[in-house]
Amino acid sequence: MFEARLAQGSIFAKVIEGLRELVTEATWECSGNGITLQAMDSSHVALVSLVLRSDGFETYRCDRNMSLGISLTSMSKVLKMMGKDDTLTIRVNDDSDAIVLSMESQNQEEFAEYELRLMDLDSEHLGIPDTDYSCVVKMPSTKFSRICRDMAILGDSVTICSTKDGVKFGAKGDVGQGSIRLNQSTNVDKEEDAVSIELREAVALTFAVRYLNMFCKAAPLSNQVNLSMSEDTPLMCEFKVGDMGHIRFYLAPKIEDAEN
């Protein structure tokens, strides 16, 4: 039997919202340590890795390891029915082919329970090498979302150039070209507004902005996003999930064209 209870069910809903555009169905790996998920998007371009540690749940019980094939599309629909401050319990009974999501309103007067059929998915476990990145940019996730949205208006690709003083996002296309530069924050009024750069080596990498915009669906999970980069290595775009884990998105850089 598997049962995990989260007082703030909305966190889980945000996780699903953060994943579902990139990955419509995926296999969840449940063990005593927590829940993990790894998947590539349907065109096998981007990769996502989710970790939710068991100690982040209010209660957590996992008698044996389980692989659960789940439609994130359906799960998202069910989670939309959750009240704003509901407590969420996720349960899989032994020998059941369904996952049960229970939601309790804070005043205990409302109780909803939804059952989703589990799916048989070919689960590709993906080895993600631990990389020592040349550069890690930390910035407000809302700012990153806005920049990616804006760059998408200009073109399909965004080039991220990072030096020790700042980071520049640039795009060009039919409408024109443009770039936005953020300097590393000096006075950190609010931690969450800070832009900080850890840099061993300057980088300049180009990415398909469409995928970055999908990654940004996870932005409501965290005030800050971490962008870790090295030349010729996939970008890692990380959002923390409270203090219980993270979502990490990976995207290989485009090979630079002659004209860039």
Added chain:
Amino acid sequence: MFEARLAQGSIFAKVIEGLRELVTEATWECSGNGITLQAMDSSHVALVSLVLRSDGFETYRCDRNMSLGISLTSMSKVLKMMGKDDTLTIRVNDDSDAIVLSMESQNQEEFAEYELRLMDLDSEHLGIPDTDYSCVVKMPSTKFSRICRDMAILGDSVTICSTKDGVKFGAKGDVGQGSIRLNQSTNVDKEEDAVSIELREAVALTFAVRYLNMFCKAAPLSNQVNLSMSEDTPLMCEFKVGDMGHIRFYLAPKIEDAEN
């Protein structure tokens, strides 16, 4: 001549919004007692009955009984032009084939008048038996709306089970199955948030959720909805219209399939 004046014209607009999806045109019966309307939806599945008593109007005059065939679609369009706090006057002159809607702004500085052609409709007067229901559930109309919308995501039908302690709405379909249970309120902080159940006999009835969602278009009329049910009897779903009348929707339960 017929003339009825309503200081709060928005109430009348809400009545029309509450009806127009189910019934696009209908015959209004005007008499000295007030206005009534009865109609079935186009597929003859659901029935609606409207009562607006004459004493609920600011002024009311009806020299002789009249049957007015009206396009609710057109009337809705006209009422959308009404200002938020306008006073509405409905008038039918003798020997006229039109109904005139006059709207005055509160400051008397704006005055609009629209004329709608009356229609010749075969008016079926429907006998609605007075039923002594086994169970009456009273709940916030917003909550009922949300539940019906959610249940529609899961499937075409919703099963309502009511016992003396609470009421449960359930649905099943492709995405999965689910249910939501409301307990009878114990401490009534706000009257309008209360869930209360008068029960002589427990009921479990299944309805086409599509129609319930149409009924919910009338929810803005009232904070509370009354669901009156008996086995093998049409549901009555009632919204009060201020203290001047009500809209009552009727819907026959589905015959239970073997699998339920």
Added chain:
DNA sequence: TCCGTCGTCC
């Protein structure tokens, strides 16, 4: 509150 997408009806 307005715009875009999806579903239903003609």
Added chain:
DNA sequence: GGACGACGGA
């Protein structure tokens, strides 16, 4: 297959 209306998201 096209048009209209409803619903959900930005």
